[in-house]
Amino acid sequence: MTYLSRRLMVRGTAVLGLGLASGTLLTAPTASAADAADSAGAMGAAAKERPVSLNGWVMEERADDVSTVWTRPVPGTGLTVATRIGDVETVLVHLLRRHHYEIDELRPGDVTGWHHPSGFDPAAAASNLASGTALRIRPGHYPAGTTGGWYPDQLTVVRDILAELDGVVRWGGDDKQPDESLFSIDVAPGSPRLRRLAAELRGWREHPGRGAGVPADPLDADRREAAEALTRKQRATAR
Structure with missing residues (x-):
């Protein structure tokens, strides 16, 4: 267990060093979070933009397949x-x-x-x-x-x-x-x-x-x- 933990610690330190040297470790997660937020926002906007019928229910493009x-x-x-x-x-x-x-x-x-x-x-x-x-x-x-x-x-x-x-x-x-x-x-x-x-x-x-x-x-x-x-x-x- 000690041997494995020590190996993982060394590998983690090496990755940290590479990340700091390249300047990407701290910025990459931020970019991913921003991309995810943009994607979620786009999906939410798309859902809101789906046309609704006169009585307020979302219109469906198909029946009997991925549909309500x-x-x-x-x-x-x-x-x-x-x-x-x-x-x-x-x-x-x-x-x-x-x-x-x-x-x-x-x-x-x-x-x-x-x-x-x-x-x-x-x-x-x-x-x-x-x-x-x-x-x-x-x-x-x-x-x-x-x-x-x-x-x-x-x-x-x-x-x-x-x-x-x-x-x-x-x-x-x-x-x-x-x-x-x-x-x-x-x-x-x-x-x-x-x-x-x-x-x-x-x-x-x-x-x-x-x-x-x-x-x-x-x-x-x-x-x-x-x-x-x-x-x-x-x-x-x-x-």
């Missing part, structure tokens, strides 16, 4: 949708399942989720598709800019679903430039409301008699009142 967006199943429908995984997925999949069970059966091609961000205006609600936080239901049936595509009884259920989701989801039909096929997450990343809602929806899956697929009464007085209150609120904040 993945193609996920919609249980009970046989369909899949490309969506931001986690709480956003839980909420949007619940919406789709209620539509499938209570409004009209969804078929292959009826639902689209994430789209590549190229061509999207970040100031438009459709940009939410590029962050994986929105979806379209039968876009061919409800062309953007037009209204009246939903039957009154269908719209009653849509309003009930939005109220059940506590306003975390916004319907594009309420926007100034209507887009009746579009449904978007309407809260920012990290929203406590989104977390609470997703946790509640996941809890429903574990208790028979609750959640999507269990008949709800959208004509119930309390549910109608909640739906109408949310409608007024979301129309008042139309963009």
Whole structure:
């Protein structure tokens, strides 16, 4: 042990002497630290410069590969949708399942989720598709800019679903430039409301008699009142 320690000490002293002689030993670590700081700053700036959709979520360049967006199943429908995984997925999949069970059966091609961000205006609600936080239901049936595509009884259920989701989801039909096929997450990343809602929806899956697929009464007085209150609120904040 003594022999090894002495050898290491001699080698260390020799390196120190070479470093002092060349004048590089004291400056090299400083330069490395500066380079690391510059690199970290550049990475942070790059992250900050990544475009976000209208609702504040970062747009994704790809899905199903090094991304927060993945193609996920919609249980009970046989369909899949490309969506931001986690709480956003839980909420949007619940919406789709209620539509499938209570409004009209969804078929292959009826639902689209994430789209590549190229061509999207970040100031438009459709940009939410590029962050994986929105979806379209039968876009061919409800062309953007037009209204009246939903039957009154269908719209009653849509309003009930939005109220059940506590306003975390916004319907594009309420926007100034209507887009009746579009449904978007309407809260920012990290929203406590989104977390609470997703946790509640996941809890429903574990208790028979609750959640999507269990008949709800959208004509119930309390549910109608909640739906109408949310409608007024979301129309008042139309963009």
